[in-house]
Amino acid sequence: MPEALVNSVVLCLGVAGVATLLGAPLGAALGYGGGALRRVLFFLLVAPLAIPPYVLAMAWIDVLGRNGILGRALGQAFEGPANLGVYSLPGAVIVMALGLYPIPLIATRAGMRGLDPQIHEAARLVGGRRAAWSRVVLPLLLPGISAGAVLVALLALLAFSVPSLLQTPVYSFEVYSRFSTGATLSAALYYATPLALFGVVIGGLWLYWVSHQMRSRSSRSASLPSLTGFSGVWFLLVCVGILLFLPVSMLLVKAWPMGNLGDAWATAWEELGTSLLLAAGAATGGTALGLALALGTRGRLGGLAWLSALPYLVSGPVLGIGLIYGFNAPGWRGAIYDSFGIMVIACVLRYVIFAHAGLYVALRLRARHTEDAAATLGAGHGRRLLRVTLPGVAPWIAGVWFLLFVFSFGEVDAVLLVAPPGWTPLSVRLFSLMHYGPSGLVYALSLLATVVTLLGCVSGMAVFAVLQRWSGGKD
Secondary structure, rough: OOHHHHHHHHHHHHHHHHHHHHHHHHHHHHHHHOOOOHHHHHHHHHHHOOOHHHHHHHHHHHHHOOOOOHHHHHHHHHOOHHHHHHHOOHHHHHHHHHHHHHHHHHHHHHHHOOOHHHHHHHHHHHHHHHHHHHHHHHHHHHHHHHHHHHHHHHHOOOOOHHHHHHHOOOHHHHHHHHHHOOOOOHHHHHHHOOOOOOOOEEEEHHHHHHHOHHHHHHOOOOOOOOOHHHHHHHHHHHHHHHHHHHHHHHHHHHHHHHHHHHHHHHHHHHHHHHHHHHHHHHHHHHHHHHHHHHHOOOOOOOHHHHHHHHHHHHHHHHHHHHHHHHHHHOHHHHHHOOHHHHHHHHHHEEEEHHHHHHHHHHHHHHHHHHHHHHHHOOOOOOHHHHHHHHHOOOOHHHHHHHHHHHHHHHEEEOOHHHHHOOOHHHHHHHHHHHOOOOOHHHHHHHHHHHHHHHHHHHHHHHHHHHHHHHHHHHH
16 A cells, blocks of 8 residues: 555656646647637647546557557657557556646636736836746746646546556555455545545645635736747647547547447447436536535635535545445435435535535636625625626536536546446446457447537537626626
8 A cells, every 4th residue: 555655646746747847838828819719729728638537548548558659650760669658657647647737728828818918018028038938927827837736636646547547556546446355434444544635735735726816816818919929829739639639539540430339329328328417417416516615605715615625535436435335224325325316426526626616716706896786775695696696607607517517427436336236327337348458349439428528518618608798798
């Protein structure tokens, strides 16, 4: 177990570093200049975050591995077989960073969009482009970049599916293995304590940034003047091709011919339906619970924030173990345990922290003058909530719902242990098949899962944009 704990710490620090080095420059490049093309490029560059991590990992194995495109190319270049060591700790760092780099990208671009273009232009006139970047822009972006790196570190620390697929012994996988071989709940919790402590520290840093940095965020959302010109667009297009189209194209090539896609639909439509139902139920329940927690902590984040974060910080396998011991009993608990509802509970508990944090930020950023005006006119608390507060944050509520939908659709870590017979989601079946070796059917199922998640992201962005215009009109 000490070796697994060290591997987990090295993994989280390595993934955070590599993802930040990759995502922050891309976010900065997207922050300079505006236009529809850059918005499309932004969506394409953050799309890997929506793809289930084990699916993306399998695609990158086929690109970077011994028999992958890049592995064969290097083998021919150096007159011998090339092995990039994908099935190792450094390989896990690279593969996970290629899936999590959109987080620092989003944080950096958000910081760029919040900068005052006049201050930036003044710095350029006085000290030049390099001085404006190093002395003005970068220091202002560091809080956001640091927050993105911290969140990546937290996700990597608690990861289970990708290290398991890459045969990298990390702490969460060791806890799952020990429980699978007969360990009790108390033993699993004991083994998970160091992981949870590291998670509390990292999660505390992230929650601190959410509660203290976002409140001072400028309402300005102007584009900085472009420094990169047309060459910057070409750089972003190349990055899109490498980071998104290359792994997705690999899935498509491996899933060919079309007969595999037909077989995937014929053999997995029930699992797909279960996954869609699970994602919709968990997104609805998690959004409702997160909204209630955000309203309860609107003044400040307190104990409820840590309570909502705890199920995520103990890792997915430990959460699943806790649900087994909590619901695998006679009576109404056993009825829930044997039903579809246990998976909904697992996903709601695992992802409610994201709903809580997102809606908390939305409520803090929303101007209070309209609510104060409604109170002055005699509107009660309930009426203000239904007529003013909720319509004002409706875009965020929709965005959080789709976020939880995408996460729950691909959830494996907590659901793997509690999925009842007859209610196997697509994620569990796909993850299990991957361990028996990839085949055309596995790639077809992976491609199907990727299409569903990307469609969910597109739908979420469209609904968010429509509701944002509608709520803006209301104010």
